[in-house]
Amino acid sequence: MTGGFFEINSCTDILVEKNSPFFTSGGFYSKYSGQCGRNGHYKKCPFRPFSPLNSLYCRLEWVVLLLRGQNNFLSKRYILQAIERDSMTDKATPPVSANILVVGGGISGLTTTLEAAEAGYEVILLEKEPSLGGRVSQLRQYFPKLCPPTCGLEINYRRIKDNPRVNVYTLAEVENVDGVPGDYTVTVRMNPRYVTSECTCCGDCEKASKTEIPNEFNFGMDKTKGAYLPHNMAFPQRYVVSPQIIGTEDARRCKEACKYNAIDLEMESKTIDFKVGAIVWATGWVPYDATRIENLGFGRYDNIITNMMLERLAAKNGPTQGKILRPSDEKAPESVAFVQCAGSRDENHLPYCSYICCMASLKHATYIREQYPDTEVFIFYIDVRAPGQRYEKFYDKLKNDDKVFLIKGKVAEVSEDAAGNITVVAENAVTGEKIRKTVDMAVLATGMQPTTASVKLPADLNYTDDGFIINDFEKGGMFATGCANKPADVVTSNQNATGMALKAIQTLVRR
Numbered sequence: 001m002t003g004g005f006f007e008i009n010s011c012t013d014i015l016v017e018k019n020s021p022f023f024t025s026g027g028f029y030s031k032y033s034g035q036c037g038r039n040g041h042y043k044k045c046p047f048r049p050f051s052p053l054n055s056l057y058c059r060l061e062w063v064v065l066l067l068r069g070q071n072n073f074l075s076k077r078y079i080l081q082a083i084e085r086d087s088m089t090d091k092a093t094p095p096v097s098a099n100i101l102v103v104g105g106g107i108s109g110l111t112t113t114l115e116a117a118e119a120g121y122e123v124i125l126l127e128k129e130p131s132l133g134g135r136v137s138q139l140r141q142y143f144p145k146l147c148p149p150t151c152g153l154e155i156n157y158r159r160i161k162d163n164p165r166v167n168v169y170t171l172a173e174v175e176n177v178d179g180v181p182g183d184y185t186v187t188v189r190m191n192p193r194y195v196t197s198e199c200t201c202c203g204d205c206e207k208a209s210k211t212e213i214p215n216e217f218n219f220g221m222d223k224t225k226g227a228y229l230p231h232n233m234a235f236p237q238r239y240v241v242s243p244q245i246i247g248t249e250d251a252r253r254c255k256e257a258c259k260y261n262a263i264d265l266e267m268e269s270k271t272i273d274f275k276v277g278a279i280v281w282a283t284g285w286v287p288y289d290a291t292r293i294e295n296l297g298f299g300r301y302d303n304i305i306t307n308m309m310l311e312r313l314a315a316k317n318g319p320t321q322g323k324i325l326r327p328s329d330e331k332a333p334e335s336v337a338f339v340q341c342a343g344s345r346d347e348n349h350l351p352y353c354s355y356i357c358c359m360a361s362l363k364h365a366t367y368i369r370e371q372y373p374d375t376e377v378f379i380f381y382i383d384v385r386a387p388g389q390r391y392e393k394f395y396d397k398l399k400n401d402d403k404v405f406l407i408k409g410k411v412a413e414v415s416e417d418a419a420g421n422i423t424v425v426a427e428n429a430v431t432g433e434k435i436r437k438t439v440d441m442a443v444l445a446t447g448m449q450p451t452t453a454s455v456k457l458p459a460d461l462n463y464t465d466d467g468f469i470i471n472d473f474e475k476g477g478m479f480a481t482g483c484a485n486k487p488a489d490v491v492t493s494n495q496n497a498t499g500m501a502l503k504a505i506q507t508l509v510r511r
């Protein structure tokens, strides 16, 4: 069986930092060294093995690109070619059996897949979106180390590519599961991408398209065209034609623009039956719909955004190229308020603690402080949950920042004035006084809801009242991991996903 699906020849897309080790330590220039060489990750570059000769080669390559004007030193992307070896949904003879099926290609699904495959088991990984990475690929940085998440993801992509026991299908969704532990038949719908593995990511179809579609990856803060790359770090690096333009003049324009004949508008969805012994559900989470928290004004006031929107604003491949600007007038904010537990720990919304949003807001304070040294940050909280020594340390650092103000008090209401300023009203839980704070913009620390809260999976699974999948280890065979099972950070998701790889393997061994 052939596995993996990519052959990446070189860095596909580099976000250049001013303090890149390319310039400072002379490290191996790669996507890793460009972003986090300080952690030594550059030695794990997926594109070329670390050696002095390769290091020199990469630097020369970088200079050539620079001279050609194909990058600048402040975050402009450049694309070298990522070449697919095997295609995915359009594979001529897809493998129809494997030991384990993993559903969901976020950090949890990737981890389960790799842990099981590297232990010698054949794994099929399904992802419903056109690219892997899940929510983590939307983050600007990871707490607590503040590394770019693309680093960890790319290492996993490299491991997938190198492992013949892994087969990945994007745009794939489970329609039905029959059978018992050790012997499942899973019917999967493969949706069309309308773009074949001949795609070179030249972008001509995107230029030709006249349709504009709100960009979901950036929470609608900008638009994509009718043909688009999901985002510049997308894996696979392959364009997609939106189903919204199929059958229109715009689709024809895109096809005509493609000189590689990579657009196939006749592609149709198809179903495939897979035989597997165990299934791991890694279907993740969605941000809680903030428009439902009526007293917090999201959707009514332009300058109230959510924490995930802030991640995209701060990301160099985001809608503002990494500049945190307030939406109404693109002003650099001089003060920002964070509203913790926005929806979480509230019987009317999410009754549970979402686990990560205290740490996320502390991290967001670092984004703001880095960009705007004089900007004040006000964090309104019920309790600060920063579990474990490393998170506690991170919290301590922020507590000692004289521009960061942590205020114990639940926000009761917000309003926006004619100039777009936001007033946050809360009761200080320590002093009992009512606080009114007017800021340039506010960020709601909205929590996580499992994707299975709204749509249940077509399998015999049990759920909590909030929609998280309950693991039934007695029954075995099917397991949930990561945020499909509970709210979790990346480290916890990884640990849990490794455990579920073992549970899946035990199902096979005990058969």
Ligand SMILES: Cc1cc2nc3c(=O)[nH]c(=O)nc-3n(C[C@H](O)[C@H](O)[C@H](O)COP(=O)(O)OP(=O)(O)OC[C@H]3O[C@@H](n4cnc5c(N)ncnc54)[C@H](O)[C@@H]3O)c2cc1C
Residues within 6 Å of the ligand: 103, 104, 105, 106, 107, 108, 109, 126, 127, 128, 129, 132, 133, 134, 135, 136, 139, 141, 142, 143, 144, 172, 173, 174, 282, 283, 284, 285, 286, 307, 308, 311, 356, 360, 363, 446, 447, 448, 451, 481, 482, 483, 484, 488, 489, 490, 491, 493
């Ligand atoms: C504002 C914010 C900031 C955060 N920052 C950090 C941080 O700095 N550090 C940290 O450790 N954690 C952070 N987190 C938490 C982190 O995002 C999660 O731990 C992580 O996303 C969990 O990964 P997952 O794979 O379980 O789920 P997801 O990332 O949601 O991945 C699930 C995948 O499954 C796919 N999928 C869903 N349903 C199906 C289906 N039916 N069929 C096929 N595929 C499907 C999805 O498309 C997705 O690709 C943050 C969270 C928030 C809200």
Ligand code: SF4
Residues within 6 Å of the ligand: 195, 198, 199, 200, 201, 202, 203, 204, 205, 206, 227, 239, 257, 258, 259, 260, 261, 262, 263
């Ligand atoms: S024009 Fe063709 S090759 Fe170029 S990005 Fe579009 S689909 Fe890919």
Ligand code: SF4
Residues within 6 Å of the ligand: 340, 341, 342, 344, 345, 352, 353, 354, 355, 356, 357, 358, 359, 382, 383, 384, 385, 445, 447
């Ligand atoms: S992590 Fe913090 S902000 Fe999020 S729900 Fe828990 S206490 Fe509230």
